[in-house]
Amino acid sequence: FHHFDGKLGLFRSVxxxxxxxxDAHVRATAGEVGGLEAFLKGFRAxxxxxxxxxxxxxxxxxxPVVLGETEWHAIEARRAASTLMEGLESLVEEGVxxxxxxxxxxxxxxxxxxxxxxxxARRGTARNMDALVDAMRYLLTPHIGKRSKVVAAxxxxxxxxx
Numbered sequence: 001f002h003h004f005d006g007k008l009g010l011f012r013s014v015x016x017x018x019x020x021x022x023d024a025h026v027r028a029t030a031g032e033v034g035g036l037e038a039f040l041k042g043f044r045a046x047x048x049x050x051x052x053x054x055x056x057x058x059x060x061x062x063x064p065v066v067l068g069e070t071e072w073h074a075i076e077a078r079r080a081a082s083t084l085m086e087g088l089e090s091l092v093e094e095g096v097x098x099x100x101x102x103x104x105x106x107x108x109x110x111x112x113x114x115x116x117x118x119x120x121a122r123r124g125t126a127r128n129m130d131a132l133v134d135a136m137r138y139l140l141t142p143h144i145g146k147r148s149k150v151v152a153a154x155x156x157x158x159x160x161x162x
Contacts, residue, residue, distance in 0.1 A: 011058075011066050018059050019079040022049050026083060034090030036140065042087060043113065044133050050117035051124040060117060076110075084110055097140060112139065 004010040026049070030042035049055055064072045085106050091097040097105070116132045 008066070011062075012071075015058055015063055015067065016075060018055050019075060022046065022055065022059075023079045023083055025049055030087070034087070035094050036091060036096045036137070039087045039091055039140070040133055040137055042083070043116075043136050044129060046113060047116060047120045047124075047129050047132060050120045056117075056121040060114070060121065080113075081106065081110055084113070091140065109139075112136070 004013060026042045026045045029045035030038045050060070063075075067075070085102060088097065088102055088106055088109065092099050092102070113136075116136070119132065120129060
């Protein structure tokens with residue numbers, strides 16, 4: 001413990017090391033080329049990593065409790081969210097995903113991916129992973145060639161009428 005600021009410091013270090021390892025694994029698996037297939041390869045790499053008992057327990061289960069949601073989210077934003085947003089940006093640039101505000105879509109994808117990670121950690125069969133990757137493909141591609149109008153948030157005036 002003389003290298004860390006107590007048990008919390010040690011936990012934080014292990015947590016961040018796992019996040020760095022996950023990020024490297026996802027990036028290496030997805031490769032440098034963007035596009036839908038690379039995004040889905042990265043998603044599958046995340047699912048494979050989520051099966052690891054150390055990652056599941058430390059990052060997914062204990063992380064938010066031990067570190068608190070604010071710090072847990074901050075670390076996630078530095079690692080997982082930034083990698084996800086880079087992948088999402090690639091999908092937008094290539095026309096796979098419509099050019100819409102990225103943050104809301106990124107947040108929803110991150111939530112879906114996290115829940116998929118929990119599912120794989122509980123019942124991580126290859127068939128289950130294939131189904132989740134296929135579902136992610138479906139979520140990302142149903143609007144190809146069907147450009148729809150961006151729905152803006154209601155204005156203050158519109159909200160006051162309700």
